[in-house]
Each structure stands twice: as structure tokens, then as C-alpha cells.
Amino acid sequence: MGCSSCSTGKDGQPRGCKNNGTCGTDGCNKLTVFDWLSNMSLPNGQKPFDCVEVRFKNSRKEFFKNADNLPLAIGDVVATQAKSGHDVGIVTLTGELVKVQMKKKKVAPDDNEIPKVYRKASQRDIDIWQKCRDKEPEIQKRSREIAISLKLQMKLSDVEFQGDGSKATFYYTAEDRVDFRQLIKDMAKAFGIRIEMRQIGYRQEAQRLGGIGSCGRELCCSTWLTDFRSVSTASARYQQLALNPQKLAGQCGKLKCCLNYELDMYLEALKNFPPQDSKIMTKKGLAFCQKADIFKETLWFSYKDDPATWHALGKDHVLEILEINKKNEKIESLEEYAQDNVSEEKMVFENVVGQDSLTRFDRPRKKKRNNKKRRKNKPNASSNAQ
Known part of the structure; x- marks a missing residue:
């Protein structure tokens, strides 16, 4: 998940553009989309699509209408319309592929309620945005302390500031319904901003926070997976996996999404297969x-x-x-009918490529002469001479 310019150096710090996730190529961001139509020109008389896709913190993406026909490209920082004030995000997709993404998300391109792109972000907008982003860890820690003092059964997993710093959205997970009215009052008094609470599921929490899965790769939900289909224990039974919660559960505590990847192949194979209770x-x-x-x-x-x-x-x-x-x-x-006595043919490696030996460049070892034999032969040779 790192582009060539944002990859880490020897000291662990990002090199190249050193933005560490906000570079212009958008190659090191979560759920990034490759624009395979970028080098193709539009037919004569066709206007470019007037909507763009903008990414905010973590994996949150929204569509905005470019009403003023601004020359926007992937990686541009823009100021967008919000419910109150404005927000700041990064353009992740432009052109005809935005229409495909909007169709996938079931968003009508001609909807009048689609928010607009105000302008390209100025240096003042970016400074305020970065200042608010730097305050998020401390505010998240303080808000957790307030929630614990109120003995609320909830987990505040992430905080996201609006681009102008006037509002903060707190994402939380909870098993049951939580009455957080007093929590909002205390946080608004402590931070001096408008508060919005948004409940998310455990899979969405893992998507926002990211991490490394048991396979050694980044979590699918934080890199490319966009829809969360329900996963049941039947998926594990069809694949003849042991129903061990510690192995089947992911970092979100739910069943792993990858249990559905090969399920269709197993179901197709089991159609012509005798039932296991035969x-x-x-x-x-x-x-x-x-x-x-x-x-x-x-x-x-x-x-x-x-x-x-x-x-x-x-x-x-x-x-x-x-x-x-x-x-x-x-x-x-x-x-x-048993196959116990049937001997399986073992595959033997054959050098079909014509590869040479790995030791072909090594110097041949010289044979060591046996000094003991030479010593024994010397007195015999002298006695024969006498």
C-alpha cells in the first residue's frame, strides 16, 4: 500500500513526497481506484463528466458536483460543501469512471442534492485542516476518558474533524443502545465544537483502523473490499473447516470475510458429490x-x-x-472398492528447462594425498635399494 514516492526509507520515515498517504498519485491510500481511462480522450462533442470522487479521512468517500468546471485532477486538495461550513478532502477519481462508481453506489448523477465543490483548497484551508488533524489523537483520548467516567458501554474508535474545524464526528461501536446525551454536552463544553456521534459496526471499525490479518497481508476491508456480505458458519462447514472461533474470526471479532471467497467453488463441486451423511x-x-x-x-x-x-x-x-x-x-x-492399496505416482523433478548445476562455478576440490601411505613406502624403497 505504498507508492514509489511514499515508500519508507531506512529510518522508517516516508521518503519522496513525504506525505505518507496524501500524495498526488493517490497510490498509497485506502480503497484506491486506478483510472484506466485517464489516457483516453473523449469523443468529439462530448463534455467531461461533471462529478468527482473525493476522499476524506480513512476510507470515507463521497461524490461532489463540479458545477464551476474547475480543472481538477487526481490528488488535488479541494474545499467541498458540507451541512454547515465546508470540508476539505482529496480528489481520488475524475471523468467517466466516477459515473461507474456512482452507479455502483446507487447514486443518481442528476440528483440535485449532490453537494458541490467550492474551490481548490487554499494554503489557509490546508493549514486549518492539518491543525485539526493533529488535534484528533488528543481529543480521542480525552473523549474516551469522559465516556469511561460516565460509565457508558461504548467504544470510541475514531474521531474525524471537518475541514474548517467547526465540527467533529465521533465514530463508536456498542452492543446495545447508548444514551450519550450527557456525553455530547460534556464533550462540547470541553472542546468548544459541535459534536456528531455516528455508530458503526465492528467490520466498519476494522475498515477505518486497518491492520494486518492472519495471512500476513493488510486487511481486505481496509484495502479493496467495499461491501460487507454476511458470513455464517455454514461457509466454514461447506469448506470442511474446524469451527474454531479463534481461527475463523478476524480482527473485528466477526467471521472472516475471506470465508466467502471460495464458497461458490465449493458449492459447485458439492453438487455432483455424495452427501457426507451417506x-x-x-x-x-x-x-x-x-x-x-x-x-x-x-x-x-x-x-x-x-x-x-x-x-x-x-x-x-x-x-x-x-x-x-x-x-x-x-x-x-x-x-x-477401497483405494488403500492403490499406489500414487510420485512426481519426480525433471530438468526440462536445461538448468545447470548450482555448483558449476565452484572450484573442484583437489584430492588430498595420504601422507601415511607415503611414509610407509619410503623405508621399503630404501631397503629394496640395499
């Missing part, structure tokens, strides 16, 4: 399915009287046996 009737007794592997197309069965001994059967063989059982006929035994 029972096979044999002359040796009733057999139950203990395990199934859809990739190897193998099921393991064991007799009711001997559950510790498993027999591996192919998917096609199981379907064939089930058809025989439907006719009220029994097979001899599982051993006839």
Missing part, C-alpha cells in the same frame, strides 16, 4: 461416511462395528454403490 449397506455391515475431500474426489467410510478403520473410496464408486443400495441390494464389502 450410509453404505454391505454384507459385512453398515458403513458410515467419516470424511470427504472434494479436491481428491475421495470419501472415507468405516464400518459401524469398526469405526477406527477407514476405507478410502472414490466419488464415482460411492455413487455407484448408492445406486445399488437403492435397489435394496448390498455389496460384498468396502475392501472391494
Whole structure:
């Protein structure tokens, strides 16, 4: 998540533009979108789309109308319309792709309620904006202390100032409904600004804060994932995963969103697969399915009287046996169809590329002469000479 100019140096500090997330290329921001139409010109007679996408703190993005036809490009800092006063953000997308994003977010381009872009931010606007951003950690800490003193069952996860510094939005998570009227009064008195409380879910909290997942990469919700679909334990059951909450839960405390990524492939494979509660009737007794592997197309069965001994059967063989059982006929035994004695062919590495040996540049070792043998041969040679 770092562009070539914002990547960190040896001392851990950002080099290049040194904006660390607010660079002009927008390559190191959350949920960034690549403008693949930027080098294409519009057809003759067509006007450029008059809406732009603006990013604010973390992953919050909104659409604004460029009513004054300002020459805006990705990375420009602009002053935008707000409910009261103005806000400051960074342009993340312009042109026809904004229309695609608005359609995806179900926002009508001809809606008159779309806010406007006032102007490109002046140096005074940027100074006020940066000053407010610097105060956010201290205000967040103080607001948490006030919430704890009021014994409110809530967690203040993030604070976002408006660009002109007149209002601050506090994002919080809570299990139940919270009466924070006294909290707003105390914070407005302590900070001297207008307060807005906004409740978010645990997934949205992880999206705003970011982090590293168990896979070693940045969280999907904070990099590219925009819609949060419901994840159930059935997704883990279909993929034959152990229902361990510590492994299946993400940093938000909910089930990982990546459990849905391969679910469609598993459901497609399970359509032509025998059910895992299948029972096979044999002359040796009733057999139950203990395990199934859809990739190897193998099921393991064991007799009711001997559950510790498993027999591996192919998917096609199981379907064939089930058809025989439907006719009220029994097979001899599982051993006839078992794949236990089938030897799998092991893949042996072949040098098909023609690669040379890794030690081809090493100097050959010289053979060491045996000094003991030479010493033994010397007296024999002298005695022969006498």
C-alpha cells in the first residue's frame, strides 16, 4: 500500500513526497481506484463528466458536483460543501469512471442534492485542516476518558474533524443502545465544537483502523473490499473447516470475510458429490461416511462395528454403490472398492528447462594425498635399494 514516492526509507520515515498517504498519485491510500481511462480522450462533442470522487479521512468517500468546471485532477486538495461550513478532502477519481462508481453506489448523477465543490483548497484551508488533524489523537483520548467516567458501554474508535474545524464526528461501536446525551454536552463544553456521534459496526471499525490479518497481508476491508456480505458458519462447514472461533474470526471479532471467497467453488463441486451423511449397506455391515475431500474426489467410510478403520473410496464408486443400495441390494464389502492399496505416482523433478548445476562455478576440490601411505613406502624403497 505504498507508492514509489511514499515508500519508507531506512529510518522508517516516508521518503519522496513525504506525505505518507496524501500524495498526488493517490497510490498509497485506502480503497484506491486506478483510472484506466485517464489516457483516453473523449469523443468529439462530448463534455467531461461533471462529478468527482473525493476522499476524506480513512476510507470515507463521497461524490461532489463540479458545477464551476474547475480543472481538477487526481490528488488535488479541494474545499467541498458540507451541512454547515465546508470540508476539505482529496480528489481520488475524475471523468467517466466516477459515473461507474456512482452507479455502483446507487447514486443518481442528476440528483440535485449532490453537494458541490467550492474551490481548490487554499494554503489557509490546508493549514486549518492539518491543525485539526493533529488535534484528533488528543481529543480521542480525552473523549474516551469522559465516556469511561460516565460509565457508558461504548467504544470510541475514531474521531474525524471537518475541514474548517467547526465540527467533529465521533465514530463508536456498542452492543446495545447508548444514551450519550450527557456525553455530547460534556464533550462540547470541553472542546468548544459541535459534536456528531455516528455508530458503526465492528467490520466498519476494522475498515477505518486497518491492520494486518492472519495471512500476513493488510486487511481486505481496509484495502479493496467495499461491501460487507454476511458470513455464517455454514461457509466454514461447506469448506470442511474446524469451527474454531479463534481461527475463523478476524480482527473485528466477526467471521472472516475471506470465508466467502471460495464458497461458490465449493458449492459447485458439492453438487455432483455424495452427501457426507451417506450410509453404505454391505454384507459385512453398515458403513458410515467419516470424511470427504472434494479436491481428491475421495470419501472415507468405516464400518459401524469398526469405526477406527477407514476405507478410502472414490466419488464415482460411492455413487455407484448408492445406486445399488437403492435397489435394496448390498455389496460384498468396502475392501472391494477401497483405494488403500492403490499406489500414487510420485512426481519426480525433471530438468526440462536445461538448468545447470548450482555448483558449476565452484572450484573442484583437489584430492588430498595420504601422507601415511607415503611414509610407509619410503623405508621399503630404501631397503629394496640395499
